[in-house]
Amino acid sequence: MILGAALLxxxxxxxxxxxxxxxxxxxxxxxxETARGRLFxxxxxxxxxxxxxxxxxxxxxx
Numbered sequence: 001m002i003l004g005a006a007l008l009x010x011x012x013x014x015x016x017x018x019x020x021x022x023x024x025x026x027x028x029x030x031x032x033e034t035a036r037g038r039l040f041x042x043x044x045x046x047x048x049x050x051x052x053x054x055x056x057x058x059x060x061x062x
Contacts (some may be wrong), residue, residue, distance in 0.1 A: 001060070 012019055028044030 024040075024042050024045055026042075026044040026048070028047075030039065030041040030043060032039040
C-alpha cells in the first residue's frame with residue numbers, strides 16, 4: 001500500500017508538477033540566501049506532511 005502511494009505521488013510529481021507548486025512556499029518555510037551560501041528549511045511543509053501521514057496511518061490502522 002505504501003509503495004503504491006509512493007508510486008502515485010511520483011507520477012503526479014512527474015506529470016503534473018503544478019499540483020505541488022505551493023509545497024515549500026508556505027508561511028514558516030525558511031529560505032535564506034547570503035553571499036556564503038543558501039539555507040532552505042521547509043518547516044511548515046514538513047509539519048503538514050507529518051500531520052497528513054499520521055492521519056492516514058491512524059485511519060488505516062483501525
